[in-house]
Amino acid sequence: MELQQEIVTLLKEIADIRRELHQIPEIAFEEIKTMSFIENYLISLGVQYEKNVVGTGVIAYFPGKMGKNTIAFRADMDALSVEEKNDVAFKSTHPGVMHACGHDGHMAMLLGLAKYLAQRPEVVIDNIVLIFQPAEEGPGGALPIIEEGYLKKYEVKEIYGIHLFPQIEEGKIGVRSGPMMSQTGEFDIIINGKSGHGAMPHMGVDSVVIAAEMITGLQTIASRSINPLDPVVLTMGRIFGGERRNVIAKQVVLEGTIRSFKQEVFDKIKARITDYKEGLEKIHNCSIDVIYRDMYPAVTNDEFLTSEFIKANESAIHIIEPVMLAEDFSYFQREVPGVFFFLGCRNEAENYCHPLHSDNFNFNEKAMGYGVQAYVNILKQRGAIE
Secondary structure (H helix, E strand, C coil), X not given: CCCCHHXXXXXXXXXXXXXXXXXXXXXXXXXXXXXXXXXXXXXXXXXXXXXXXXXXXXXXEECCCCCXXXXXXXXXXXXXXXXCCCCCCCCCCCCCCECCCCHHHHHHHHHHHHHHHHCCHHHECCEEEEEEXXXXXXXXXXXXXXXXXXXXXXXXXXXXXXXXXXXXXXXXXXXXXXXXXXXXXXXXXXXXXXXXXXXXXXXXXXXXXXXHHHHHHHHHHHHHHCXXXXXXXXXXXXXXXXXXXXXXXXXXXXXXXXXXXXXXHHHHHHHHHHHHHHHHHHHXXXXXXXXXXXXXXXXXXXXXXXXXXXXXXXXXXXXXXXXXXXXXXXXXXXXXCEEEEEEEEEEHHHCECCCCCCCCCCCCCCHXXXXXXXXXXXXXHCCCEC
């Protein structure tokens, strides 16, 4: 993808913005400094905006000459509870918190688009909204923004979102029509047995043995209860329980996650977990509590808008396979058609190849120029700017 000279000129400022934001990472719904930085930058551009959106979010607004359609772009604001290991001048100044998922870059690109538009208001034909959303990493800021009526307030008709992605070569764009990222949910399984002496197992109800049966059983759900053509992940990520090596464990807790692309598959997995729970309760004369937390729906890109996005950025496009990662951008897509895409940032020559959420995640800031260019290209393709 070739960058416009106007975007090349903006690159240093976009990089500086990213570095400022990288130094002040904040976790979900605590993005106070981040919100203030965005606000001050928008003020310097003379852009219409509102802050304190669902607490710490910001929305910028560019009215168009025609004003018949409103196109939105979204950047997430929050960081992760990760201690940064990068040895860089702009390292996080907040102990134990880091922009390890590239949200600093997402905000910098959207602020770069803000400057691009603010410098040439005469070219803006349709209304354009820039949404700086808190809490993507959880519990999620997209749904509160929808529930508080901001999409309706600005009459948003279509929406676009971006994510830096170190599995794709720097400067390439990964996208696909239809399901692209999975639906996700969490579950906790609390197995309540009966404590006893380890030398007298018949006098107790062993929660460790029941947990082992539960784990083994749940691993067969994906392979034996779900159509093999339907992608699914069921992962048990944590287990803890017991008191001593020679005591029958009274309680064991299992924690896991579910990923799928279809609601009916997601529901079937939960139903089968419940079947195993009820069967083990009868077999072992115990009680098992299962707690479900449905989280983000699947990211599903609109077919027409994806084709428009691909036309606009054809030279950089890489059609990807769906991934089992999750994103609350999906809530926006339930309300209006939208496209979510990955911006490649893998550069092995410069050692920019650490995965998202790594304490060494970093990227070549030139990559952000391609993100801003992709935004500008789709706005031109959709006739929103001249």
